[in-house]
């Protein structure tokens with residue numbers, strides 16, 4: 001930043017100078033990544049508030065005589081969802097490495113496809129979990145507690161859905177144009193997003209499922 | 215869609231003949247309904263008139279090309295401020311109608327309780343979200359890239375999207391005047407009163423969707439400006455050389471990123487309750503409205519600092535410029551700004567001291583609240599010290615500044631009173647509180663924005679605003695404000711509750727009449743702003759700002775031509791000092807020839823903003839009126855537009871060749887040399903064409 005100030009003797013340049021524009025750095029990827037970090041911070045607050053709301057609803061008043069966490073949640077289903085999502089983060093990591101070390105685009109596409117498939121498995125498991133709850137009468141309209149559950153967990157699911165759509169777009173882009181700079185930059189952001197959702201899910205698994213059964 | 219449903223309800227949702235407000239007057243010609251329909255007609259006629267004027271002067275093309283699809287941060291800023299001024303007019307008129315009602319309100323008045331409730335709800339919502347926010351966002355848009363020596367923001371397309379979303383929120387509120395009614399739940403929309411069981415109509419849904427749309431837009435703005443300020447600064451523009459306005463813009467943007475989510479969450483949860491029968495905040499089945507109160511104020515308190523910090527930034531700029539002196543205590547101002555931004559997240563509970571937590575919690579939040587007074591006090595002293603022995607000129611912005619310093623401190627003192635929970639128990643929910651926050655918002659935010667508008671106007675449009683009408687407006691605002699709101703402190707202490715259409719205690723009446731007289735001055739102030747704009751445009755040839763520096767100002771934005779070329783700086787400046795332009799001018803190097811020129815790359819126009827504005831409005835409208843097809847289609851259009859734009863990238867980017875830049879810049883420099891520099895004595899005269907003559911040292915010291 002301060003190279004200009006040091007290049008020229010300071011006394012001669014009070015305030016301002018107008019040098020010819022050397023390669024003024026246009027760091028698009030860096031900017032986009034910074035912006036994306038900020039977006040995720042704000043998204044994290046949204047999740048945090050849904051978590052907090054959920055926390056306040058774990059009281060008899062909010063169960064309203066309806067089902068309680070102990071009656072509703074089962075570890076095996078949630079554990080399988082966790083496994084699928086955690087593995088998908090690993091496979092996305094392989095995709096990122098494949099990009100980093102300039103592997104053929106087929107390899108990248110392969111890892112991304114596996115990631116997508118695992119994402120789909122996760123969503124499928126989650127939907128069947130919800131279906132089971134609905135069948136037991138545990139619908140969001142039943143109690144404040146269930147409202148907050150169905151606020152928090154499907155919000156994460158919606159994020160995974162959006163991430164999957166983005167993943168498909170990336171795969172189309174790679175298949176058509178190869179690993180361009182724009183692909184690298186976007187994939188870095190998507191990776192961040194995907195891992196972020198993983199961390200949120202760990203929170204959900206710990207607070208909602210493990211915490212609910214503790 | 216269910217095919218057994220009748221056709222029209224499926225298309226029109228719950229919109230029917232009774233929703234058409236402009237017909238109400240023909241069914242019930244009472245004064246209340248005349249005003250209700252009158253407002254609807256005002257929107258309709260205003261809209262038609264606007265279309266007619268644009269068509270008559272053949273302005274559709276230029277408006278579309280130069281503004282609606284533009285990603286130029288200055289153009290976007292102008293559009294934000296135009297929106298803010300339109301909404302200011304509506305908000306002020308509503309305030310004046312409410313004051314008139316209460317002047318006449320002993321035992322009745324002319325408005326129904328429901329109508330009064332809609333008025334304070336729209337007035338509050340509009341003033342905060344569609345006047346204050348667009349105004350400060352507009353100023354930030356125009357000024358920040360210039361102050362840091364940048365060509366544009368980091369994400370120009372997103373900037374246009376933010377504007378589009380804000381406009382769609384404002385459009386929904388305007389539509390609520392014509393179709394259906396607005397919420398009667400105040401600007402904070404507390405449930406359970408805003409739940410289906412109490413307000414099954416469209417009112418709270420208007421509130422929900424206009425705020426969600428505008429809120430997303432503001433979050434994106436916050437992200438955009440944090441990245442811009444961190445990544446786009448010119449060489450040598452270190453953080454501690456940034457002008458104060460940029461610092462406050464940075465803090466406000468950070469607050470936008472972290473404070474808007476709670477509002478979005480609260481509104482989404484309320485929507486889930488209303489649309490899907492959830493129980494986040496209902497009375498029945500385990501809802502908990504305290505969660506809403508916490509969420510809304512977790513947003514709401516930082517929000518008041520989002521509103522006030524940029525105004526502090528404006529004051530810091532103008533006080534240095536119009537005192538002809540370096541800003542006093544720069545470092546302390548930076549620290550104070552940051553402290554306020556952080557403390558603003560620790561006090562939200564003072565908005566509901568009376569809602570059930572124990573005394574120790576209240577005490578902790580009361581003390582935290584009082585702490586904010588410290589950095590704010592530091593700022594006031596810094597501004598005063600800047601003026602001390604300066605070359606002070608009492609221009610219109612300085613009138614706003616000096617009244618602000620007196621009135622804002624008074625408002626702050628009433629805030630310290632309210633921060634004491636035991637006192638708050640007595641006066642909460644009275645007009646004392648209304649007096650307090652208007653005392654912060656009008657001299658603080660509104661005067662700051664109007665001062666900034668007057669200050670930077672020549673930079674943007676190339677001619678100065680008429681100062682005679684500026685003074686008339688400023689003095690009317692000041693007198694009007696004092697007359698309207700100081701009596702409210704009194705009646706508040708007497709126990710008159712806020713949000714109440716009428717009263718039975720005759721002791722209130724004299725104060726209400728005084729307040730009503732104040733409303734006349736406020737109306738004059740607003741009218742004077744309109745006249746000022748008209749007169750200034752008519753006389754623009756006499757007040758041309760050719761040199762670009764009409765106020766002998768100190769920061770980078772004044773080292774450019776007025777109006778600005780799209781690329782802002784012919785050559786990106788290298789900065790060697792704080793208040794770099796003032797330092798350069800002092801050394802006699804104000805207008806230098808660059809050593810060379812280069813091609814300039816600028817982002818291309820985009821339809822995204824227009825798409826967001828149109829389909830955002832349509833989406834909200836569909837949700838509000840249960841026209842599900844419209845909501846789905848509009849949402850899909852917005853999503854697809856985003857994806858397509860992401861895949862295609864910016865295909866319209868433009869390059870301005872170095873030769874053209876050089877020719878334009880040299881022409882400007884040559885023109886500057888023909889202008890006679892003026893001293894500060896003649897600052898407001900026609901002779902001032904934007905080149906400042908150096909002040910003699912004794913005066914400027």
Ligand code: HEM
Nearest residue numbers: 309310312313334338341342346400401655660712713714
């Ligand atoms: C310019 C002249 C103004 C007038 C005459 C005015 C008048 C009023 C009145 C009469 C009320 C309702 C009081 C009650 O009965 O509870 C009110 C409420 C309010 N005003 Fe203003 N106001 C003005 C400017 C502003 C400005 C500039 C802002 C913000 C930037 C603002 C924000 C609010 C808010 C947030 C409320 C609370 C609404 C609610 O109760 O939910 N006002 N104003």
Ligand SMILES: [Cu+2]
Nearest residue numbers: 515561562565
């Ligand atoms: Cu507060």
